[in-house]
Amino acid sequence: MTKKFNFDVTATDGRARTGVITTSRGDIRTPAFMPVGTAATVKAMLPESVRATGADILLGNTYHLMLRPTAERIARLGGLHRFMNWERPILTDSGGFQVMSLAGLRKLTEEGVTFKSHIDGSRHALTPERSVEIQALLGSDIVMAFDECTPYPADEATARRSMELSMRWARRSRDAFGDRPGHALFGIQQGSIYRDQRAESAEKLREIGFDGYAVGGLAVGEGQEMMFSVLDYAPEMLPADKPRYLMGVGKPDDIVGAVERGIDMMDCVLPSRSGRTGQAFTRFGVVNIRNARHQDDPRPLDEQCTCPACRNYSRAYLHHVNRAQEIIASMLLTWHNLHYFQELMQGLRDAIAEGRLAGFVADFHALRAGGDIDPL
Amino acid sequence: MTKKFNFDVTATDGRARTGVITTSRGDIRTPAFMPVGTAATVKAMLPESVRATGADILLGNTYHLMLRPTAERIARLGGLHRFMNWERPILTDSGGFQVMSLAGLRKLTEEGVTFKSHIDGSRHALTPERSVEIQALLGSDIVMAFDECTPYPADEATARRSMELSMRWARRSRDAFGDRPGHALFGIQQGSIYRDQRAESAEKLREIGFDGYAVGGLAVGEGQEMMFSVLDYAPEMLPADKPRYLMGVGKPDDIVGAVERGIDMMDCVLPSRSGRTGQAFTRFGVVNIRNARHQDDPRPLDEQCTCPACRNYSRAYLHHVNRAQEIIASMLLTWHNLHYFQELMQGLRDAIAEGRLAGFVADFHALRAGGDIDPL
Ligand SMILES: [Zn+2]
Ligand SMILES: [Zn+2]
Numbered sequence: 001m002t003k004k005f006n007f008d009v010t011a012t013d014g015r016a017r018t019g020v021i022t023t024s025r026g027d028i029r030t031p032a033f034m035p036v037g038t039a040a041t042v043k044a045m046l047p048e049s050v051r052a053t054g055a056d057i058l059l060g061n062t063y064h065l066m067l068r069p070t071a072e073r074i075a076r077l078g079g080l081h082r083f084m085n086w087e088r089p090i091l092t093d094s095g096g097f098q099v100m101s102l103a104g105l106r107k108l109t110e111e112g113v114t115f116k117s118h119i120d121g122s123r124h125a126l127t128p129e130r131s132v133e134i135q136a137l138l139g140s141d142i143v144m145a146f147d148e149c150t151p152y153p154a155d156e157a158t159a160r161r162s163m164e165l166s167m168r169w170a171r172r173s174r175d176a177f178g179d180r181p182g183h184a185l186f187g188i189q190q191g192s193i194y195r196d197q198r199a200e201s202a203e204k205l206r207e208i209g210f211d212g213y214a215v216g217g218l219a220v221g222e223g224q225e226m227m228f229s230v231l232d233y234a235p236e237m238l239p240a241d242k243p244r245y246l247m248g249v250g251k252p253d254d255i256v257g258a259v260e261r262g263i264d265m266m267d268c269v270l271p272s273r274s275g276r277t278g279q280a281f282t283r284f285g286v287v288n289i290r291n292a293r294h295q296d297d298p299r300p301l302d303e304q305c306t307c308p309a310c311r312n313y314s315r316a317y318l319h320h321v322n323r324a325q326e327i328i329a330s331m332l333l334t335w336h337n338l339h340y341f342q343e344l345m346q347g348l349r350d351a352i353a354e355g356r357l358a359g360f361v362a363d364f365h366a367l368r369a370g371g372d373i374d375p376l
Numbered sequence: 377m378t379k380k381f382n383f384d385v386t387a388t389d390g391r392a393r394t395g396v397i398t399t400s401r402g403d404i405r406t407p408a409f410m411p412v413g414t415a416a417t418v419k420a421m422l423p424e425s426v427r428a429t430g431a432d433i434l435l436g437n438t439y440h441l442m443l444r445p446t447a448e449r450i451a452r453l454g455g456l457h458r459f460m461n462w463e464r465p466i467l468t469d470s471g472g473f474q475v476m477s478l479a480g481l482r483k484l485t486e487e488g489v490t491f492k493s494h495i496d497g498s499r500h501a502l503t504p505e506r507s508v509e510i511q512a513l514l515g516s517d518i519v520m521a522f523d524e525c526t527p528y529p530a531d532e533a534t535a536r537r538s539m540e541l542s543m544r545w546a547r548r549s550r551d552a553f554g555d556r557p558g559h560a561l562f563g564i565q566q567g568s569i570y571r572d573q574r575a576e577s578a579e580k581l582r583e584i585g586f587d588g589y590a591v592g593g594l595a596v597g598e599g600q601e602m603m604f605s606v607l608d609y610a611p612e613m614l615p616a617d618k619p620r621y622l623m624g625v626g627k628p629d630d631i632v633g634a635v636e637r638g639i640d641m642m643d644c645v646l647p648s649r650s651g652r653t654g655q656a657f658t659r660f661g662v663v664n665i666r667n668a669r670h671q672d673d674p675r676p677l678d679e680q681c682t683c684p685a686c687r688n689y690s691r692a693y694l695h696h697v698n699r700a701q702e703i704i705a706s707m708l709l710t711w712h713n714l715h716y717f718q719e720l721m722q723g724l725r726d727a728i729a730e731g732r733l734a735g736f737v738a739d740f741h742a743l744r745a746g747g748d749i750d751p752l
Contacts (some may be wrong), residue, residue, distance in 0.1 A: 040696065044703040046684070069671065069696040077674055077692050085688040295445065298453055308422070312461040316453050320416065320445040327420040327703055 002182035005141075005211050007243050007264075011353045015236070015262040018352040021212075021243055023141050024182035025081070026088045028056040030243065031259045031352075033345045034091060034267035035338055039064045040074075040084040043272050044330040045338070047086040053307070053335065054342030057141075058086055059267040062095035062134050066124070067117045071137035079139030091142035091186075091267070093247070094131045094173075097149045108148070110165070128172035136180070142212065145173035147188045150217040159192035166190045166216075167204040174208050184211035186245060189238065192217055193230055202237035212243040215263070219248045224257070231261040252281055252344055253368070256361055259348050271341045275334030278322045282340065285368045287315075289333065293375045294319040307339035308332065378558035381517075381587050383619050383640075387729045391612070391638040394728040397619055399517050400558035401457070402464045404432040406619065407635045407728075409721045410467060410643035411714055415440045416450075416460040419648050420706040421714070423462040429683070429711065430718030433517075434462055435643040438471035438510050442500070443493050447513035455515030467518035467562075467643070469623070470507045470549075473525045484524070486541070504548035512556070518588065521549035523564045526593040535568035542566045542592075543580040550584045560587035562621060565614065568593055569606055578613035588619040591639070595624040604633050611638040628657055628720055629744070632737055635724050647717045651710030654698045658716065661744045663691075665709065669751045670695040683715035684708065 002024045009019040021028040035042045035050055037058045042050050050058065060080055065071060074083050081087050099106055099113050106115035112127030131146035147166035150159050170187050177185045187210035191197030205213060215234050218227050227249075235244045245265040246258050255266055271281065278290040282302040287294075289301075297315040305311075309318065309332035321329040344364075351360035378400045385395040397404040411418045411426055413434045418426050426434065436456055441447060450459050457463055475482055475489050482491035488503030507522035523542035526535050546563050553561045563586035567573030581589060591610050594603050603625075611620045621641040622634050631642055647657065654666040658678040663670075665677075673691040681687075685694065685708035697705040720740075727736035 039700045039702055040693070041702045041704045044707075046704065046707065068700060069692070073672060073692070076672065077690060083690070083693055083696075085693075296449060296452065314453060314459070316445070316449070317416070317459055317461075320459075324415045324444060326415055326417045327706060328417045328422065330703060331420075331422065331707070 005182060005184040007212070007241065009241070011355075013352045013355050013357040014260065016259050016348075016352045016357050017262060017264060018349045019264070021264075023089045023184070025090075025141055026056065028089055028265075029345075029349060030264040031255075031345055031348055032056060032265045033255065033341050034059045034265065035272065035341075036061070036267055036269045037084065037086070037090075038269070039068070040080060042334075042338075044276060044327070044334045045272070047084060049335060050086070050338060051088070053338040054346060055338065057089040057091060060090050060092045060138060060140065061098065062092050062131060062138070063098035065138060066095065066126075066134050067119055071134040075137040075139070081139055089141040090139070091265075092135045092138055092140035092144065094144040094146040095126050095134070096131070096146050097247070099126055100149055100151075110168075112146070128169045129176040132173050132176040132185075136177075136183075140183070142184045142186060143177060144214065145170045145185065145187050145210070147190060147216060149220065150190050150192050152192065152217070152220045152222045154192045156194055156197075159190075159194055160197055163190040163192070163197050163201050167201060170205060171208055174210070186210055186212040186214050186243075188214040188216035188247075189234060190217045191234075193222065193226060195233055198230070198234045199237050202234075206239060210242070212245060212265075213238040214245040214247050216247055218246065219250055219254070224254060227254070228257050228261065231258055231263065235262040252341070253365070255341075255344065256348065256364055259352075260357065260361060271337035272334045275337045276330045278329070278333065279337075280318075280333055280340075281337050282372070283367045284370060284372045287372050289315065289318045289322050289329075291319075297376055299373070299376075301336055302340075305336065305339065305343075307336045309336040381558060381560040383588070383617065385617070387731075389728045389731050389733040390636065392635050392724075392728045392733050393638060393640060394725045395640070397640075399465045399560070401466075401517055402432065404465055404641075405721075405725060406640040407631075407721055407724055408432060408641045409631065409717050410435045410641065411648060411717075412437070412643055412645045413460065413462070413466075414645070415444070416456060418710075418714075420652060420703070420710045421648070423460060425711060426462075426714060427464070429714040430722060431714065433465040433467060436466050436468045436514060436516065437474065438468050438507060438514070439474035441514060442471065442502075442510050443495055447510040451513040451515070457515055465517040466515070467641075468511045468514055468516035468520065470520040470522040471502050471510070472507070472522050473623070475502055476525055476527075486544075488522070488545075504545045505552040508549050508552040508561075512553075512559075516559070518560045518562060519553060520590065521546045521561065521563050521586070523566065523592060525596065526566050526568050528568065528593070528596045528598045530568050532570055532573075535566075535570055536573055539566040539568070539573050539577050543577060546581060547584055550586070562586055562588040562590050562619075564590040564592035564623075565610060566593045567610075569598065569602060571609055574606070574610045575613050578610075582615060586618070588621060588641075589614040590621040590623050592623055594622065595626055595630070600630060600633070603630070604637065607634055607637040607639065628717070629741075631717075631720065632724065632740055635728075636733065636737060647713035648710045651713045652706040654705070654709065655713075656694075656709055656716075657713050658748070659743045660746060660748045663748050665691065665694045665698050665705075667695075673752055675749070675752075677712055678716075681712065681715065681719075683712045685712040
């Protein structure tokens, strides 16, 4: 009855792969972009609209949900899928990244992390065991091991101490997870920008054995060039027959570069957050809809885009509702951005399947280099 | 090609009427409730969702739109319908009510009103001629005459001066409107709580001749009892073969009482505004979703309601996203409230058509008297 978690690579093009992750809640086409549903909602979107953009899977945040409404409450209410009306797969992060970001409000030990809630200042603890328990209470389909996201920059010794702690926590996460048919546990590679540490981390994770592997500790301020230089070797250290997940990435050109380097899954708040601040992603780059150049422009954001924002509204309208701080501005721009990201993923999947990724990427960059359409 | 503006009363029950207003942009079933789309959006709703609740017509605000994005800009962009992606009928107010509310920022003369924008302090003027011109630029299907909404309370002499000014402005509005096939101009009855002044105002309006008539100067703080006492005589002073519109009303029990007294059209920000502050209207009265009693409640707001908020989400979820100040809270509660208001209108229409309005109204009050479902 419960479908086995499985990953099939159906085609490769250079280091890039396309395939399908099978879960008991539906398939995930890879490379996959996961919209972020922090507090049990992808901000400004109904879940059926998120699905309409082409998303196969959402990401939920353990840190936010454990504080409000709490994992136990969500479990009593039937789990996160039912709670937020999203019946397809959900990946939850471990909470580690957000907790570590609470500088001054958290304390790290071998056991785990204690911290104060940003909502009401109450004290909480996260350990590998508790993080995995929370993710199970939420009903997550893909559970992430609890780790320390090594900050950037970190010197070799600091990076090593952090990586080794994460590997001990990976072991404890695996033990705590146990055997849950239809659910997957992903390990997270650390090692900062040090190739030997990345290799050692990958080796440790393979020994423990996971259903998928994340490349962690990137997209934390190191810049695209440095991130790509790590992605030139780090993903290949991980098992080729398991999904590789790059956490918290990213901008469209980050995504394209990561997919070229063998990444299968990504997540980022960028399309939804940008939608709420008037930034739209199009084939031609970023459009700031607040700019006065749009106030009389009857054209859509992108005439080729089939999202509701582009089918039904002018740039002038989007400009107006953004300036007037109307909720519909966030709704429409978020929808467009998520649509654009998913269309980009479909383009990448098709290009890999047809062995023409290099051409697709060249076109992608050439269109962006041309910039937005000229003002009228 | 352009359909004539027309009103057919198809059934009456006591003073209550049901019927259909025909316009070139579609029919309006009466009694009709018009959601308010102040700044070219019904807040937190896509227009197709507003339609899905059963709305036949929206209200747009001249005051807000003339300031931003301006009537001339909307006209250049093809009119308000295309601008906001609502192809069905739109009624626009005259701007008078909002302008008169700008105490200290406006100056009233025989000619009209000058005022300062609440957005940037710039100076503007509204006259009967300019108001009608703006509403024509917007492409409004139902244009409201420019009037002074007499404040409450007003002594007889003050009310009379105000009413007589509004009647002179009604004449000027009529002259400015001219002949616009397929578009309607509504006059507005004033006279505060004074029956003889209401009669005199109605008489003046009938002499001028309009396509519909509003009962103005109510729902301005006089209370439901006083409002109903005026509605016991004021609507019947207006032509029976034209729509009667009660402006800015109201709460569900205000609506029911107004329909009982012969009103055909209403508008109010209440369902959308309440949706943004966690207030939900149900058959059992008002539910404050912020209340902690809902935090573990797996039941929908109203198990009989077929709106997305009730079909897909628990009270616990609605409570959570409201507390977390997520946009989806406004989206779902506004949708539910608009759905409830439209369902109430459909219930009233059916009851009038079938001659059982008294029973419908008794049931309406009895259900509300029982209050919300018990906590679990
Ligand atoms: Zn679009
Ligand atoms: Zn509902």
